[in-house]
Amino acid sequence: MRISAIGIVAGILLALQVPAASAAAEFKIVTASERGTYIQIGRDIAKLVAPEANIALEVLPSAGSAENVRRLRYEPGVKFAMVQSDVYQAFLDQAQEGNVAAARMLHPLRVIMPLYNEEIYFITRADTPAEFIHEIKDAKINVGPVGSGTALSATTLYRLMFGKPIAEGNTSYLSNEDALVKLLTEKTLDVVVVVAGQPAKLLTDMKPEARQFIKLLKLDPNHSTTRAALRTYFPATVRAANYPNVLTEDVSGIAVKAFLVTYNYTRPETIRYLTRFAGSLCRNFPRLRAEGHPKWNEVELSLPALGKGWSYFPPMEQHLRACPELTATSPAVEQKQCTQQEKILGLCE
Structure with a gap:
């Protein structure tokens, strides 16, 4: 009887542990060539940010930003993409000129944060x-x-x-x-x-x-x-x-x-994972700078105003704006005048 009771208790404890040990969400990020910087930035994110959000992030090489826009829009499992600002802007320009395919691809894309030059x-x-x-x-x-x-x-x-x-x-x-x-x-x-x-x-x-x-x-x-x-x-x-x-x-x-980009997701489960990702990005940003590619030292955890036709993903934006590292500097970001470079790239309203 005692052995049976122990077995029952062990079974209950094991059942209680199942939610904590639930499988990680399998997401993908599209980057660029194997010898480029994008893929190394993607690997840093997969190693230092994604696990804390319970995301198993697969880092995929690609032909580059233009392909990444298409894959983020249409390829199953791709939730993040590295995209150059001029590529994003080119799709936006084509959409504004009446290109239906460009508009269809670009309309639901959202910026997570600017990265580096x-x-x-x-x-x-x-x-x-x-x-x-x-x-x-x-x-x-x-x-x-x-x-x-x-x-x-x-x-x-x-x-x-x-x-x-x-x-x-x-x-x-x-x-x-x-x-x-x-x-x-x-x-x-x-x-x-x-x-x-x-x-x-x-x-x-x-x-x-x-x-x-x-x-x-x-x-x-x-x-x-x-x-x-x-x-x-x-x-x-x-x-x-x-x-x-x-x-x-x-x-x-x-x-x-360079920008980190996602999709305007509406499914509650996906939004939960992405908001966790934003929180992990905030908490692990110092590790990215200390342990990641040297380019992370050029990244500011800030969300400057975007050009016309660009927008952040609101659930992630909310969490990133609450990040202590961002809120510590946000008054300066909001009050300063746009630099010439920001104007050139269209990051000012």
């Missing part, structure tokens, strides 16, 4: 006479795979600078690695455009002799074509300390903003 690198051969980005007019340019954020950034920048698209005969859509081979061995390309937050693995993995073969083109902030580009993008500094095998000194460059 991603540098845009213009790589050319070391013996190329060109020194500046504005000298790439009519060059043979690899813009990255179709559907990638890199391709959109490269083509948008070119159009802003020169008032016309890159000629189709001068455009290629190869991966970064394949394009660099053609740049250096076949010499059928003049420029390879890469978008990645520094330190970018593609460049940090290069050997010491790399600077004998490649160089990065610089930004001339005073050139007329540059001023046109800076209506949408940010000036940046590519630091030699991040790429000692490529650079001997810092190089002036240009960058685009």
Whole structure:
């Protein structure tokens, strides 16, 4: 009888433990290439933020931001996406011009928070006479795979600078690695455009002799074509300390903003997981900075005003605005005047 009673009690205790040991929600985040910064940021989120929200977050590579918008909208299980601001804006512009497909994809997307600037690198051969980005007019340019954020950034920048698209005969859509081979061995390309937050693995993995073969083109902030580009993008500094095998000194460059994006979910269970995620993001933000990719040190846990047509996901916004790290700085964020860079990117009302 005593043994039976013990068995019954053990069974009751085991039953009581089931809710606490419930399986984690299986969500996905789409990022970018295996060698880029987005995927490393995604892995940091999966490791340091998702578990506390009882989310098993699978980090998926992708062709980039444009593909991520589509996958977030239509692929089952994808609840988060990394998206460049110019890609988001491009979909918004297309929607406002009457493109039904763009409107359908973009309308339910919501911003969780801005992240950091991603540098845009213009790589050319070391013996190329060109020194500046504005000298790439009519060059043979690899813009990255179709559907990638890199391709959109490269083509948008070119159009802003020169008032016309890159000629189709001068455009290629190869991966970064394949394009660099053609740049250096076949010499059928003049420029390879890469978008990645520094330190970018593609460049940090290069050997010491790399600077004998490649160089990065610089930004001339005073050139007329540059001023046109800076209506949408940010000036940046590519630091030699991040790429000692490529650079001997810092190089002036240009960058685009990265955002963490989700969907306007209405299912109560999904909303509960996402609000838990927001709470975990708040609590673990110091760990992201201490243990994650160096780019986390450029991220501010703030929710600035977004451009027209953009909006935050309200349940997550509510939790993030209650975060002590945000509320400690929110008066300054709300009261300060917009910087020129914020105006350029459309982050001011």
